[in-house]
Amino acid sequence: MDQKKLWNQIWNRDDRLLSNNFAKRSFSEIKNKPLISLLDIGCGIGVDSIFFAQNGLKVTAVDFSESGIRKFKQTIEHKKIKNIILLQEDISDFKFPPNSFDVVYAHLSLHYFDDQTTTKIFNRLYKILKPKGLFFIKCKSTDDHLYGRGKKIEKDMYLRQGHIRHFFSKEYMAEKLKKFRVLKIRKTSSTYHTYKSFFIEAAATK
Numbered sequence: 406m407d408q409k410k411l412w413n414q415i416w417n418r419d420d421r422l423l424s425n426n427f428a429k430r431s432f433s434e435i436k437n438k439p440l441i442s443l444l445d446i447g448c449g450i451g452v453d454s455i456f457f458a459q460n461g462l463k464v465t466a467v468d469f470s471e472s473g474i475r476k477f478k479q480t481i482e483h484k485k486i487k488n489i490i491l492l493q494e495d496i497s498d499f500k501f502p503p504n505s506f507d508v509v510y511a512h513l514s515l516h517y518f519d520d521q522t523t524t525k526i527f528n529r530l531y532k533i534l535k536p537k538g539l540f541f542i543k544c545k546s547t548d549d550h551l552y553g554r555g556k557k558i559e560k561d562m563y564l565r566q567g568h569i570r571h572f573f574s575k576e577y578m579a580e581k582l583k584k585f586r587v588l589k590i591r592k593t594s595s596t597y598h599t600y601k602s603f604f605i606e607a608a609a610t611k
C-alpha cells in the first residue's frame with residue numbers, strides 16, 4: 406500500500422493526546438541550553454511538537470499525511486498555540502536552508518526509507534542543524550519482534566501488512582550519524598499498543 410495513504414488512514418482514527426517519553430527525555434537535554442528552534446520530522450498529529458511548543462520552543466513540524474496535519478491544526482487552533490509552523494511535505498525531499506534549526510527531532514519517523522534515501526535524509530539533517538545544535542532520533546530496532554517478518558525489500562527492511570519498516574541496529578545508526586558528533590546511541594524498549602517494542606535511540610550534535 407502507498408505509505409501516505411496508510412498514514413492518512415491511521416491518523417483518521419488515532420486520537421492520542423499524550424506526548425512521548427522520548428520527547429520528555431530529549432527536552433531535559435535541551436532546556437538548559439540556548440536552543441530555541443526545533444524541527445519535528447514526521448510529526449504525525451503533533452503530540453510531541455505541542456509538548457515542545459508549550460515548553461517555549463519555536464517548532465516547525467513536517468509530515469506528509471493530510472489527515473495527521475489536519476488534526477494537528479485543529480488541536481493548535483483549539484489550544485491557541487502560536488509558536489508552531491505546520492508543513493505538509495515529504496521528508497525524503499524537504500528543503501530548508503543550511504543551519505536552520507537548533508534542534509532536529511525524529512520520533513519513529515526515519516525508519517521507513519531504503520538505505521540510499523536514509524543516507525540522503527541524515528546528510529540533509531546534518532546541513533540544516535546549526536553548529537552545536539542537537540539531533541534526537543528514535544527508530545525501530547533489529548531486536549524488535551516484527552524484524553524479519555513480511556516481504557524483504559532490502560537489508561533489514563520489510564513490508565508487512567502494508568507497513569514498510571527499516572529496522573536499525575546500533576552500528577547502522579552510528580554509520581548514518583557519521584557526519585555528526587555522536588553523544589549517545591542506546592537500545593531501549595517500550596510498550597505501545599499492549600506489546601513490547603524495541604528501539605535504537607540516539608542523540609548527536611554538529
Ligand SMILES: C[S@@+](CC[C@H](N)C(=O)[O-])C[C@H]1O[C@@H](n2cnc3c(N)ncnc32)[C@H](O)[C@@H]1O
Binds near residue numbers: 453495513
Ligand atoms: C509512527 S508515526 C510517528 C509520528 C510522531 N512522530 C509521533 O511520535 O507521534 C510516523 C510518522 O511519519 C510520517 N511519515 C512517514 N513517511 C513520511 C514521509 N516520507 N514524509 C513525511 N512524513 C512521513 C507518517 O505520516 C507518520 O505521521
